[in-house]
Amino acid sequence: MIKREQEFKNAIRARLSDDRYEHSLNVADECRKLAKMYGADEDKTYTAGLLHDILKDTELTKQRDYLAINGVTLEDYELMAPKLWHAVAGAFFVKEELYVYDNEIVDAIRCHTTGRRYMTLLDKILYTADYISKDRSYDCVDSMRQKAYKGLEYAVLEGLQYTIKKLISGRYVIHPDTIGAYNQTLREVLILEVAASSEAARDSRNEGVI
Ligand SMILES: [Fe+2]
Numbered sequence: 001m002i003k004r005e006q007e008f009k010n011a012i013r014a015r016l017s018d019d020r021y022e023h024s025l026n027v028a029d030e031c032r033k034l035a036k037m038y039g040a041d042e043d044k045t046y047t048a049g050l051l052h053d054i055l056k057d058t059e060l061t062k063q064r065d066y067l068a069i070n071g072v073t074l075e076d077y078e079l080m081a082p083k084l085w086h087a088v089a090g091a092f093f094v095k096e097e098l099y100v101y102d103n104e105i106v107d108a109i110r111c112h113t114t115g116r117r118y119m120t121l122l123d124k125i126l127y128t129a130d131y132i133s134k135d136r137s138y139d140c141v142d143s144m145r146q147k148a149y150k151g152l153e154y155a156v157l158e159g160l161q162y163t164i165k166k167l168i169s170g171r172y173v174i175h176p177d178t179i180g181a182y183n184q185t186l187r188e189v190l191i192l193e194v195a196a197s198s199e200a201a202r203d204s205r206n207e208g209v210i
């Protein structure tokens with residue numbers, strides 16, 4: 001149990017629908033599970049999971065006003081993608097209203113919908129947990145869960161691919177941070193695959209020797 005768990009739960013309960021509240025609790029639980037698995041700070045990731053959608057059910061005009069009073073000027077491609085606003089607005093909100101000053105938590109909340117080029121371990125865990133939490137039931141969720149437990153980068157890459165395909169087929173804009181996240185995560189996955197294949201080749205050579 002984190003020190004401010006009840007306070008944070010009350011804060012999201014007051015702002016979210018029943019379903020979104022349940023989703024946030026599920027994402028937080030998944031965050032803790034992945035943090036344990038990948039050696040991240042469990043309390044920080046749990047906190048990020050609890051708070052990541054805190055403004056998702058807030059009216060869009062209010063989200064936009066909140067961004068404006070915090071000095072954020074939305075780019076044209078951001079104005080065209082209101083679904084992304086709650087992440088940036090939520091990051092300001094947890095800092096300004098809930099006094100969460102841990103930048104790792106705040107940044108993970110800020111990029112949980114788009115990803116970003118150099119995602120931290122916490123960013124990757126929150127991004128992935130949001131895709132595979134208990135309440136999720138889209139077509140390839142089982143494959144995403146398998147990937148998440150095999151290696152976070154594989155899951156993040158699959159999530160980005162899924163999102164980018166959906167955005168293109170629906171003729172939605174793609175945020176440049178999503179492209180940056182995709183390029184960087186692809187690079188990380190390719191490096192992991194090269195390392196795994198040279199390890200496999202070394203093992204088979206060793207087997208031959210013995
Ligand atoms: Fe979200």
Ligand SMILES: [Fe+2]
Pocket residue numbers: 023027052053130
């Ligand atoms: Fe979410």
